[in-house]
Amino acid sequence: MTFKTFATTASALALTVSLATGATAQEEPLKIGAAVYGLNAEFMQLWAAAAEQHPAVTSGLVDLTVFDGRYDALVQQDQFETMITQGYDAIVFVPIDVEAGATAVQLAADADIPVVGSNTRVNSDLLKAYVGSDDVQAGYMEAKSVLDDMNCEGAVVIIEGPIGQSAQIQRGEGNEKALAECDGVEVLEKQTANWSRAEAQSLMENWLTSHGGDIKGVIAQNDEMALGAIEAIKAAGMNVDDFAIAGVDGVTDALMAVKAGSMASILQDGAAQAQGAIDVAVKAVKPDYEPMSEIWKKYPDMAWENGENAEYSVPWTQVTLDNVDALLAERQ
Structure with a gap:
């Protein structure tokens, strides 16, 4: 998996996607961080790539940084502290630990930075929303x-x-x-x-x-x-x-x-989880924002509801001999 730009912070290696195309001089891109538990395996790489390809990112509306949590709750907490210090507008969180991640969410909430959960859960009632699967x-x-x-x-x-x-x-x-x-x-x-x-x-x-x-x-x-x-x-x-x-x-x-x-x-549709979470995160910062990802059309039963739902459940798909070739073709 190839990413565009790498940035090193005091706590972790991060991927920085900074695409200014379409952004105006009068409007700075929103800074959104995606703190994921680890990028060693393909699934989270697919999740991160889909986040990078979100229309809000490619258009320049969002400046996205994906942080590699290295499968360590303390690393993820350090990354939250970095994002708070650097004044990020919103955070998408894929935690490694359901309990330990709550401290990081509390830190962001204290700094008035909305946090949207995705893929894995955290035991906190301070999330703006959760976009994942059952x-x-x-x-x-x-x-x-x-x-x-x-x-x-x-x-x-x-x-x-x-x-x-x-x-x-x-x-x-x-x-x-x-x-x-x-x-x-x-x-x-x-x-x-x-x-x-x-x-x-x-x-x-x-x-x-x-x-x-x-x-x-x-x-x-x-x-x-x-x-x-x-x-x-x-x-x-x-x-x-x-x-x-x-x-x-x-x-x-x-x-x-x-x-x-x-x-x-x-x-598990990690692309839908990632892009849905970014849409919700942008909405939390820009009240007039309308979702830009196609995933809401792909899953019409997962209603947008003006980005105000506490939870968005992305459906599972049983892989079968009838659909496997089509699913493989999507990876090309």
Whole structure:
């Protein structure tokens, strides 16, 4: 993923998008910061790229900086302090920790800077709004896919996201909801791999050594970890087709794996989450602003409501053989 300009602050490496085209000499661009939990993996890279491509950014109305939180709540808090000191107009927040992120939101609120949540949640009632997807539903959908493939019989392992992040907590709730519907399924192992393909591969290698052929299903709370489990299965000389595997996000390699029949995935529309959050953030600063992103047309059931809703829920899309080619084409 290539970004335009990099800026170094005291606390983090940030991407600065400063496009003056269309801005007038009389009107300075709005300074909006996007504090995301980390940019190592494809999903958040797609989220950040969509934020960069928002019409308000490309037209020069918004000067956008995307901060890499490096999967650390303290780094994210430092970035909030930097944005407050530098007089940002609004912040879009994708927190690594549902509880720790509340301190950063409080700091911004004390400085009268509106904060819009996106993708992952923070336990704060000070957000202007939240633009994301229902992770409980995603956790249920992915687990049900695995359990249906297993006919509700056998043993599964669960690979969790970072402990304490809202997606890990809520997808876990969805996983448990689906498991409660299958009395014949045993959970052999449950552990975090921190959204990492490499960590998940190592974890799965250990579990295959411990449990041999007893594992019939893998419920991975994101696609990267599902892909890591697939690599471990292949490295062990086992047949991926003997396992039911599912993840969440719809990253490119996962779409290819769905096409190959190796796993199931649920697409999370990070582009809609990012662009919707920017529209809401601009509206919080400019009361006469009308949304510029096309995502409101793409999801007409997610009504704009003058940017005043407390929550905007972006729908999930089950990846299937019928839609996977079209989804891959969108990545070109």
